[in-house]
Amino acid sequence: MASTQFARVMTPAAIRVPPGHTATGWLRERIRSVQTGGPLAPVTVLAPTHHADLHLRHSLAVTGYAGVRFTVLLRLAEMLGASRLGESGHVPLTAPVRGALV
Numbered sequence: 797m798a799s800t801q802f803a804r805v806m807t808p809a810a811i812r813v814p815p816g817h818t819a820t821g822w823l824r825e826r827i828r829s830v831q832t833g834g835p836l837a838p839v840t841v842l843a844p845t846h847h848a849d850l851h852l853r854h855s856l857a858v859t860g861y862a863g864v865r866f867t868v869l870l871r872l873a874e875m876l877g878a879s880r881l882g883e884s885g886h887v888p889l890t891a892p893v894r895g896a897l898v
Contacts, residue, residue, distance in 0.1 A: 820855045827856075827864055836863040843868055 813819040823841065831837040841864060843849035849866045856864070867875075874888055881888060 820852065823852065824856060824859065824861075827861060831863065838863050838865065840865045840867060840872075842872060 813822050827839050827841070830839050841852065843852055843866055846868055849868055853866055878888065
């Protein structure tokens with residue numbers, strides 16, 4: 797009989813930290829504290845912009861990280877809403893269509 801493992805679900809928290817080295821250091825420590833199951837435990841970091849996303853990835857790569865997914869709010873909304881859209885017979889709005897509408 798195979799055992800079933802359930803991932804630990806954490807309540808999302810929005811924490812504002814002043815930008816710069818202090819914020820990057822804080823994030824590095826926060827990721828380590830959340831990865832209690834080991835250094836490969838999955839963590840999602842929500843960045844405000846794609847630029848911030850890339851900056852964080854590069855900054856954290858200096859000391860190394862694994863199991864961390866970086867995304868922006870728009871992408872998170874797409875991931876969370878995809879199943880509901882599919883169930884209702886709709887498809888996500890594509891970037892070209894979004895650009896044409898704006």
